[in-house]
Each structure stands twice: as structure tokens, then as C-alpha cells.
Amino acid sequence: MRVKSPNSPHERLSQSKSMVIIDPAELTKQINRHRRNHSQHYGSENRISKDILVSQTKEGILYKTKIADKGKKLRKNWAPAYVVLSDQTLEFYKDAKDLTASVKSGTKSECVDLCGALIEWTSERSSRKNVFQITTLSGNEILLQSDVDITIKEWFHAIRSAIDSLEGWHPNPSLSFSVRKSASSELLHHVADSKEKKSELRKSGVFKLNYSASDTSDRNRVKTRLKKFISRRPSLKTLQEKGIIKDQVFGCHLATLCKRENTTIPHFVSTCIEAVEKRGLNVDGLYRVSGNLSTIQKLRFIVNQEEKLNLDDSQWEDIHVVTGALKMFFRELPEPLFPRRLFEQFVEAIRIQDRDLQLKTMRDLIKQLPLPNRDTMKVLFEHLKKVLISSSTNRMSTQSLGIVFGPTLLRPMNESGSMAVCMVYQSQIVELMIAEFENIFC
Template identity: 75%
Template sequence: MRIKNANLQHDRLSQTKSMVLIDPGEVTKQISRHRRNHSQHYVTEHTISKDVLVSQNKEGILNKTKITDKGKKLRKNWTTSYAVLSGKKLEFYKDAKELTPNMKSATKPDCIDLCGAQIEWTSEKSSRKNVFQITTVSGNEILLQSDTDDTIQEWFQAIRNTIDSLGKGQSFPSLGINVWKSSSTELLHQGFEPKEKKNELRKSLVFKLNYSASDTSDRNRVKTRLKKFISRRPSLKTLQEKGLIRDQVFGCNLERLCRRENSTIPHFVTTCIEAVEKRGLDAGGLYRVSGNLSTIQKLRFVVNQEEKLNLDDSQWEDIHVVTGALKMFFRELPEPLFPHSFFEQFVEAIKIQESGLQVKAMRNLVKQLSPYNHDTMKALFKHLRKIVVNASTSLMSTQSLGIVFGPTLLRPDSDPGSMAVYMVYQNQIVDLMLMEFDAIFC
């Protein structure tokens, strides 16, 4: 069946099973007579009858985030926008005021072309409820959300109806082509590209639409392989037994370090104490003044690499670097010099009011310590006693050293109480052990 317009003799439409009527007033230029077969015919998109597309107009507030831009993954950044659904576009404004004629926005609103898009509910890509995803033909993925169930259902239905009314539409921005297909008639710009170009574009679009799914599959495959690798890798203990990994000095368990060095006092502690007593007892603010942190870290690296350490070297000339490294060693012990299991007992002992009983309780607790903790503690406090003797030049009293070493040598396994209260007890314990050194370590 063929319908001709008397005023436009050259216009015609090929009809197979159904027919699309064009408003004569809308046709402004000649339509191509070329057709590939009797079931397909192409004209420009703007000549489509308005009755063919179902108009879904809607506006309101939605939460929006873009997670993919042309195939490139983006970080989720949820924003509240005023969404407007009109025709085949979904636009987003900061608020409803931008829609008024008197308000001119400095930037163009975000716009989603729904032609050829896909819409689906998703619960895997966000922890929020009521989230659905729109995937455009250009490879963009947008998540939309609302806390109100009825609102999000209405938006989902309206957008889906718009996408369905557009049929199998596809957009080719790079070529300036918009295609719309109905069940029996196809309309296209008359400057259509060759078949080879069409196939390439179709493959490109299919790749973009499937990008997200394939990317998720690849990530899952990588995660599975990593889990298998981690489950098969040898334990740290096995690597240490084979000699592939050696324990470092800083951060190593005190007993393990001493056993490795066949001593009850770590070699690094002894070396630092000897260096300070040799050339630094008259230094002001000993153990209170901080040395250069980068130099201390360098010294730490040398010790951990088991390189031969010579603290008489000029690069360790600053005695505060040596004292800083010694404090760092005790601070990085997995369990402090005063073990966690003894912390509460030392606190209870320092609370004793009677001086003689207080010292006796401290002496009994010190004797219960392991040989490694006991001998290392005795060597350290014996060294600190020498600094107190030279307080006139070192400017460090027992109270000053208690403030410096209290939190370093004593700390609870967990901290349910007040840190300020614990700090007072920590300082008092170190202060008492320095003043009563001979009685406690007899």
C-alpha cells in the first residue's frame, strides 16, 4: 500500500506489515528513495511522528552517582540532585530554582541520553537501599537512589517506559547519527555509512555495554587466584626456619632476640648504653631531647640489616640520636619491658602507702620476671641511675626520667581506664625503681 502527498510528489513511504504516517508539515527536505529491501526504509530521526514515542515527563529529587565514564571506573560520590525526565533525556540540576527562566546556571546540567540505554535494579554496587542502574550506549553507568520506596518505584517505571518507547534506539555522537527502529519500519539519516562501518560501530557498542559485566568477571577471577595463592604460600615460621626471612632487631620479641644472640640482654641495648656512658653523660636533656629522626631511622635500618654497628662513627656523633634509637627499640617491642601480665600488679604495688611494703612488693614482682626481662631491665635502670648521679650536667632527675620512660616501658594490653591516671602510675613506678634500685635489684 502506498500513500502519496499531492503537494510533495517525490515523498513516499515503503509499507510492509504496518505503516508510519508523517505529518506533511514536518517534512522539510526530500527523503532518500534508496531502500535495501521491502522491510526496511530509512529517513531522518526528526521526521518521526510524535505519536510513535511515548512521552514520560517527571521531575523530583534523587540521589545520583556515576560509577563508570565511557568504560572507566570512577569512585562513588553520591550527590542530591533535582532530576527532570523529558523526552529521551534525563537531566540533573542542583535544585529546582535552576529550572526557572530567571535563573541561569553557570554550568550545564548533567544529562543522560536514554536512547538505547539499559535499566536494572542493583544491590551489589551500593550498600544503600532502593538503588537502580542506568547504562548508556556510550559506556556510562549511573546509580540512582531514593529512601522513599514509592518515589524510587515511580522513577524506575517512568525511565523504563521512556527507554522502551524509544525502541532499540542507538546514538552515534561521533558520526552525528541517531537511529530509531520500530518493529516494521526503520528510520535513519540519509547519509548512512557503509555496511562495514556499521558493523564496526555495532561491535564497539556491544563491547561498551558488556564492559561492566566482563570487568566484574575478571576481578572475581583475579580474587579467586589470589585466594588460592595466599592459601598455598608458606607460613612466616616456615620461612624463618628455612632462613629465608630473618627476625629484625627492632620490633622483635625480646626473648626471641636474646635467644638468637645467645644472651639475656640484647646486643643493641648494651652497645647504646656503653656509647652514652662513654661520651654523653654530661649532655643536657639526655633521653628528653629528641635527635634527628631521619638519622635515627637510618641507624634503625643499619641495625635491622645486621650490618656491623659502630656508634663511634661520625654519622652517629650526636648522642641524642643514640638515645633516641634506644627509646625507639623499647617502644617497638611487641610486649613492653614490663610485660602486660604484670602491669596491673605493678600498679597495685605502687599504690601501697607504706614505703617498706611498697619496695618489697616491687622487688617480688621483679624477681618473677623472665631472665631476659629482668636482666635487660636491670641493665637499663643501672644506666639511668648514672644519669641521675650527673643530674647537675644532664639536667635529668628521677622524675624527669620517669616521665620519659614510664609510657615506653609500661603499658596495658588494653586501655579500659583513663590514660591520664595510668600515666601517673607509670611515671611513679619508674621513679621508685630508680630511687630504690639497690633494694629492688639486690
């Protein structure tokens, strides 16, 4: 149907039966109907089809990490970002100042094209709360997060609205749809197809990457070589016999270590205690002050390699390195010096008000311990008693030693309870063992 008057845009647009809501400002614009300006008219329609998209402008700070770049997985690295949402893109800046500087200098920021993108809430990709994922057509995957529930929900709905408004539109004019053809079945058919494809992508949750036959062959070759290597690898016993793998001291069960050394007290424990009593009882903050961690790890490596250890060497001159290594040894025991199965019984004993009954209960519990645990415990608390005697110079009271050694020597069977209450009982048990050493072990 030919338009009667070129000055009646309302009449012309009504004939198109467009399903898209038109901006009223566009309705007042003159459109040239002359056949000679057909190409100009077509370009104007493309511009209109772009301008009628729902305007989405939002900016603010969110936590952001990129987990995939064009299908290639990336390591999560959460960082705050100043996010700007426009009609078609999502841009990321360091902060608002970076945004201003980018506008002035004309530099490009990190930008995500929302055309054809998918957005969904996810709890599997991160342990953080309030996380949603944006997946683009190019295979980029971005996670956005905020601790404020209202803020993250507003962002989610704003981005989803922007994505929905871009459905069926493409920045390439040859692929876009003009208002002139909006009434045709071609538009309806294309919208239906795009919705169907988008639904399929949502169901799959991922973009499938196409691999060539050569890639498949390479993967099969690598798998075959790995299977051969694994089948031919030597056993643990063979590696130990050849000396390639040696039995560890740190992290080894106390009974296993004592059996290997044919003793009831680990040699490393006896050596450390001897060194501390020889030259460290009067050092300020003994066992409380931390030694150099790298030096402690070096000492640990030498001990695990069963190399000859001489703590009188100048490299172990700092006594805090020796005490730090001793605490690390007890901390890394798979089963604590006070066995987990008896933890609750030791707690019940420390809560007894009658002193004599309390000491008797402690002695009975000590007798139930395996011999390596009992003998090592006796040597350790005898040593800590000597540390307490020199408290005037090293400033280590019974309470200080209890705080240091409580969590190291005692650990509950179930650690889901109150940590503060547990630490109180741990410290009190160690304090009692030091203060009443003679009555409990002798």
C-alpha cells in the same frame, strides 16, 4: 473514543485513565488534535511524560567516595563534596563556587544517572556512621556520608524519591511511555517487570559481570601457576640457612634474642647506653626530643641485618637518633620489659601508701621476672639514674623520664580501660624504679 472538542483537555486526559498525577500547569495547555500533526502530538506527549516526574532539587555538602567504576573496584578516598540533586542526576562539585564556575563556563561535573539506580544503607562498606550506597546500572558504586543524622536521612529519602519517580521512564523517547498509552496493559506489564528486576538486583546486592571463556581460562592458568609456586617455595629454615632471611633484633622476644646472643642483656641495648653515657648525658631534652625518623629506621635496618654497628660513626652523630632507636627497641618488644601478666600487680604495688612495704613488694615482683628481663631492667634504670643526676643540664626530671618510658616499658593485659589512668600508673612505676634504684635492685 474520539474527542468532541479540541479545547477540552480535561475531557481528553480523563479518557486516558492515567495512573500518574498531572501537573495542573500542563492541564491548561492546548494540544493539537489534527491527524496531520500526529508526530508533533507524540513528541509533546513524550515531553509531558518527562515533565510529570516528581521534581527533586536539593544541594549541600556531604562526604563522598567512589568504590567502583563500571564494576572495577576502587580504593576508598573520602572527601567533602558539594552535592546537587536534580530530577534525574546527582552531580558532585568541590564547593558552591565550583558549581557557579561550572555553570558559567559550561563545563561538565561528575554526574551520576539515577535511572534504575539502587540506594541502601550500609555499615559493611565503611567504618563511618550514617553511610548509604548508590549503585547505578553502569556498575558505579558511590558512598555518601554525613555525621549529622537528620541531614543524611533527608538526603537518603530525597535521592530514593528521585529514583522511584524515574521508574519506568527512560531518557530515550523510543523507550519512554506516553500519557496516551498509560491506560494500556502494556504499561502495567512493563512496570511490574521493572519492579521485579529491581527486586532481584536488591536481593543480589551486586551486578554480575559476564566473563568470556578466555577470561576463565586465563584465571585457571594463573591459579595453577600460583599453586605450583607455593608448593615449590623453600621453607623458612632453608631461607635462614642460606642467609636470605636473618633473625631480627627489633620485634624479637627478649628471651629469644638473649639466647641467640648468649647473654642476658641484648648487645644493642648495651651499645646504645654506652654511647649515650659517653657523649649525651648533658644534651638538652635527652630521650624527650625525637631524632630523625628516617635515620632511626636506617639504624634499625643495619641492626636487623646483623651488620657491624659503630655508633661513633658520623652518621649517628645526633644522640637523639640513638635514644630514639633504643626507645623503639623497647616499644616493639612483643612482650614488654615489664610482662603483661604482672602489670596489675605492679599497679597494686605503686598504690601502697607505706613506703617500706611498697619497696618490698617491688623487690618481690622484680625477683619473679625472667633473668633477661631483670638484668636488662637493672642496666636500663641504672642508666636512667645517671641521666637524672645530669638533670641540671639535660633538663630531664624524674617525672619527664616517667612520662617518656612509662608507656614504652609497661603495657596492660587488657587495653580497653581508661588510657589516662593507665598512663598515670605507668609513669609512677618508672619514677619509683629510678628514684629508689638502689633499694630495689641492690
